[in-house]
Amino acid sequence: xxxxxxxxxxxxDADMLGHLNHARLLAxxxxxxxxxxxxxxxxxxxxxxxxxxxxxxxxxxxxxxxVRYRVDEVLPVESWxxxxxxxxxxxxxxxxxxxAVVLRADAFCVMFDYDADASRPIxxxxxxxxxxxxxxxx
Amino acid sequence: xxxxxxxxxxxxxxDAYGHVNNVVYLTYLEEARVDMLFALGxxxxxxxxxEGVLVAHHEIDYKRPLVYHSRGVDIEMWVGAIKGASFExxxxxxxxxxxxxxxxxxxxxxxxxxxxxxxVSPEERAFLGQYVETD
Numbered sequence: 001x002x003x004x005x006x007x008x009x010x011x012x013d014a015d016m017l018g019h020l021n022h023a024r025l026l027a028x029x030x031x032x033x034x035x036x037x038x039x040x041x042x043x044x045x046x047x048x049x050x051x052x053x054x055x056x057x058x059x060x061x062x063x064x065x066x067v068r069y070r071v072d073e074v075l076p077v078e079s080w081x082x083x084x085x086x087x088x089x090x091x092x093x094x095x096x097x098x099x100a101v102v103l104r105a106d107a108f109c110v111m112f113d114y115d116a117d118a119s120r121p122i123x124x125x126x127x128x129x130x131x132x133x134x135x136x137x138x
Numbered sequence: 139x140x141x142x143x144x145x146x147x148x149x150x151x152x153d154a155y156g157h158v159n160n161v162v163y164l165t166y167l168e169e170a171r172v173d174m175l176f177a178l179g180x181x182x183x184x185x186x187x188x189e190g191v192l193v194a195h196h197e198i199d200y201k202r203p204l205v206y207h208s209r210g211v212d213i214e215m216w217v218g219a220i221k222g223a224s225f226e227x228x229x230x231x232x233x234x235x236x237x238x239x240x241x242x243x244x245x246x247x248x249x250x251x252x253x254x255x256x257x258v259s260p261e262e263r264a265f266l267g268q269y270v271e272t273d
Contacts, residue, residue: 008146011172012165027150034149035208046206047149048156071177071188 001132003039003079005032007095009069020067026059029093029105032077036091036133037109041125049114052123057088058108065102067095081133087111087119089130139268141178141215143170147206157203163239164196167229170213171243174227183261187247192255194224195244204231204238211238217269218242223257225266 007028015021038045042052067075076096083090088110095103113120122130145166153159176188204211212233218226224246231239249256258266 008169010165010169012168027148030150031148038208045208046152046156071172 001080002135003032003036003133005035005077005079006074007031007077008072008074009067011069011071014069018068020069022061022063025063025067025095025103026061026105028075028095029077029079029103029107032079032093032095033091033107033109036079040129041123051113051115051120052126053112053114054109055112055119056107057110058106060106060108062104063102064104065097065100067097067102073097079133080135081130082106082135084122084127084130084134087121089122092135139216140271141170141174141269143173143213143215144210145169145213146210147208149206152206155203157205160198160200163198163200163204163231163241166211166213166231167196167198167241167243170215170229171227171245174215179262179265182265183259184265186259187262190248190250192246192248193243194246196241198239198241200239202236202238215269216271217266218271218273220258220263220266220270223247223255225258225262228271 013020013024034047037043037047037054077093079091079093081089082092088108091107091109093105093107094101111120111122151158151162175184179187211231214230214232216228218228224244227243227245229241230237246255247258
């Protein structure tokens with residue numbers, strides 16, 4: 001199963017080259033990630049620091065096509081789990097425009113206890129949640 | 139008449155204090171202006187504004203802390219005054235019960251090609267006129 005999130009472009013996301021700035025696009029996939037994390041056990045919509053938190057350890061991004069700014073346009077982001085480990089998971093995320101994937105990102109997310117400032121194992125209820133989103137790499 | 143726009147929030151709009159950073163409010167206002175002046179206005183003869191309008195002045199009062207919410211936040215907008223070559227947009231950043239901020243921007247129609255301000259056109263005046271509220 002894939003998680004689907006709709007993200008709204010902003011006028012100030014475009015740069016002088018007339019396309020969406022590469023760094024700004026990362027905020028869009030971050031939004032999709034945070035929406036998914038909010039649904040996980042122990043998650044909340046504001047993504048606050050907690051003993052059952054998640055921290056980003058690595059992000060790998062392919063920019064496949066330019067993203068154009070159009071007023072009021074909403075773009076979909078699909079996210080799913082490529083790899084579910086003991087203390088971490090890799091989330092693949094794809095942002096699309098006009099039906100084509102324009103950005104593909106792999107986010108290496110580590111389960112993190114913000115109180116202890118240390119990584120932590122994925123809890124049983126979390127594993128059950130993330131299992132729904134596991135999809136083999138194509 | 140007031141224009142109401144629901145602005146999508148981003149998680150990264152929040153700062154270390156756990157609320158939306160003060161600077162980001164101005165981006166929300168910008169998004170609301172784009173919706174009113176560029177998207178809605180394009181059907182009412184204000185297309186030229188999308189090709190050049192400058193911000194000459196902003197003022198904003200922060201009333202309540204605003205926290206990220208997936209449904210976004212509403213921006214209510216109206217027009218304060220229309221002068222010869224400028225107009226003022228006023229805003230309330232709010233949800234159904236709480237006003238988080240009130241603000242105003244002085245906007246100047248601008249000819250980017252010739253790099254100079256221009257007068258508010260009759261079409262723009264008619265469009266904006268629908269939203270005028272005097273204090």
